[in-house]
Amino acid sequence: MEQYVLPILFFLLLGAAAGVLLTVASKLLFVKNDETVEKITEALPGANCGGCGFSGCEGYANAVAKGEAAPNLCKPGGAPVTIALSEIMGVAAQVQEREYAYVKCNGNCEATEDKFVYIGTGSCAAVEKFYNGKGKCTSGCHGLGDCVKVCENNAICIKNGVAVINPELCAACGKCVKACPNKLISLVGESQKFIVRCSSADPGKITRAACKNGCIGCGICAKKCPVGAISVSANHAVIDAGKCTGCGVCAEVCPMKCIANLAK
Amino acid sequence: MELAKNLMIILITGILTENFILCKFYGICPFLGVSKTFSGAAGMGLAVTFVMVGATAVTYPIYYGILVPLNITYLNTICFILIIASFVQVVEMVLKKFVPPLYKALGVYLPLITTNCAVLGVTIINIESEYSFIEALTNAFAGGLGFLLVMIIFSGVRGRIEKCNVPAALSGTPITLIAASITSLSFVGFGGIVDGIFGG
Numbered sequence: 001m002e003q004y005v006l007p008i009l010f011f012l013l014l015g016a017a018a019g020v021l022l023t024v025a026s027k028l029l030f031v032k033n034d035e036t037v038e039k040i041t042e043a044l045p046g047a048n049c050g051g052c053g054f055s056g057c058e059g060y061a062n063a064v065a066k067g068e069a070a071p072n073l074c075k076p077g078g079a080p081v082t083i084a085l086s087e088i089m090g091v092a093a094q095v096q097e098r099e100y101a102y103v104k105c106n107g108n109c110e111a112t113e114d115k116f117v118y119i120g121t122g123s124c125a126a127v128e129k130f131y132n133g134k135g136k137c138t139s140g141c142h143g144l145g146d147c148v149k150v151c152e153n154n155a156i157c158i159k160n161g162v163a164v165i166n167p168e169l170c171a172a173c174g175k176c177v178k179a180c181p182n183k184l185i186s187l188v189g190e191s192q193k194f195i196v197r198c199s200s201a202d203p204g205k206i207t208r209a210a211c212k213n214g215c216i217g218c219g220i221c222a223k224k225c226p227v228g229a230i231s232v233s234a235n236h237a238v239i240d241a242g243k244c245t246g247c248g249v250c251a252e253v254c255p256m257k258c259i260a261n262l263a264k
Numbered sequence: 265m266e267l268a269k270n271l272m273i274i275l276i277t278g279i280l281t282e283n284f285i286l287c288k289f290y291g292i293c294p295f296l297g298v299s300k301t302f303s304g305a306a307g308m309g310l311a312v313t314f315v316m317v318g319a320t321a322v323t324y325p326i327y328y329g330i331l332v333p334l335n336i337t338y339l340n341t342i343c344f345i346l347i348i349a350s351f352v353q354v355v356e357m358v359l360k361k362f363v364p365p366l367y368k369a370l371g372v373y374l375p376l377i378t379t380n381c382a383v384l385g386v387t388i389i390n391i392e393s394e395y396s397f398i399e400a401l402t403n404a405f406a407g408g409l410g411f412l413l414v415m416i417i418f419s420g421v422r423g424r425i426e427k428c429n430v431p432a433a434l435s436g437t438p439i440t441l442i443a444a445s446i447t448s449l450s451f452v453g454f455g456g457i458v459d460g461i462f463g464g
Contacts, residue, residue, distance in 0.1 A: 006334055018347070025354045
């Protein structure tokens with residue numbers, strides 16, 4: 001009999017001792033688990049693009065959990081993520097309009113040409129820094145694809161010597177905006193209807209000689225706009241998306257035909 | 265002097281000639297699982313060393329203090345596993361509180377140390393080799409050091425493999441296992457060291 005009792009007793013005692021030890025240890029070594037951060041990290045797309053301004057999705061999750069960042073900064077996530085994060089943090093969801101990147105230059109091969117044959121480092125930043133660009137228009141798209149290289153969604157391609165962005169693939173992370181040395185790319189809201197496809201700061205005469213699609217800053221669009229949404233700054237027209245009603249008068253009257261209808 | 269010589273022999277045997285991973289083939293699971301990066305390998309090696317020494321420190325007295333006098337030595341396997349499991353749980357809690365990055369890096373491999381045959385192996389070997397307490401602790405420490413050494417070496421090997429052109433059929437686990445076997449062969453070269461140094 002004793003040979004059965006002893007092992008059972010022994011293991012009962014050992015198990016009890018282990019249980020007590022672990023309970024005590026878990027109380028002493030208790031680490032508060034921040035569930036909020038975990039929930040937020042799960043809701044985020046996990047692209048780690050840095051478009052929110054933080055170092056990857058984990059950085060943004062920590063900032064939102066601490067209350068240091070708004071829950072609507074995740075652009076690739078868009079409205080669903082904003083709503084999810086706002087729900088986790090218990091605040092009203094302020095969904096920001098979906099944005100996508102747009103290249104404000106239409107200087108393709110038919111409209112303009114190069115000043116010289118460029119054989120060098122195949123980077124827009126290089127040709128801009130060393131030669132101020134190889135095209136007749138110095139503030140136009142060089143077409144060497146720095147923006148293409150940084151885009152993680154393959155949303156950009158060079159068509160006809162000019163970068164073109166596919167709005168459906170764009171996650172609005174902002175990397176291409178930073179990559180373009182001529183600052184031609186900017187994020188436009190989904191609801192923006194018309195945009196001026198030129199950022200040339202050169203006076204009208206020079207622009208006209210350089211590129212057939214360039215804005216010469218004549219100001220006809222600004223005068224004809226019924227709501228006064230257009231202004232001319234730095235020798236090219238700029239449309240204020242907030243005021244624009246999408247009537248399209250500017251695009252019709254533009255002599256250079258450089259105002260594009262984004263709805264198409 | 266005799267004790268010091270014995271301890272040296274145990275140390276060298278445990279680290280080199282009877283290495284737990286490459287000669288005895290214990291602990292293959294973390295060996296293949298956590299040896300991809302240097303920091304993971306080093307962290308795991310240190311954690312296993314600590315668990316081995318701690319487990320020996322607890323199981324040895326319990327074996328000779330309770331199991332032997334009561335004549336229930338056949339319970340040693342279950343008893344040791346129970347002790348090792350609780351000990352690893354405590355280690356996990358300690359890591360989570362004091363070294364969170366290491367805790368995150370080891371992740372699921374920490375509880376795997378519990379079922380790691382190397383830890384149970386070292387406690388049972390201590391009993392079978394009839395070591396004294398000091399010798400048992402040294403053996404555990406040597407085993408852990410050998411484990412750490414091989415983990416670090418293999419993390420370097422795996423780093424090199426990443427940069428090579430591995431044929432598609434062999435990429436991933438197959439090439440890792442082949443590399444492991446070649447590394448194991450290299451440790452056979454340590455064969456006569458103990459006799460050579462200590463004139464066995």
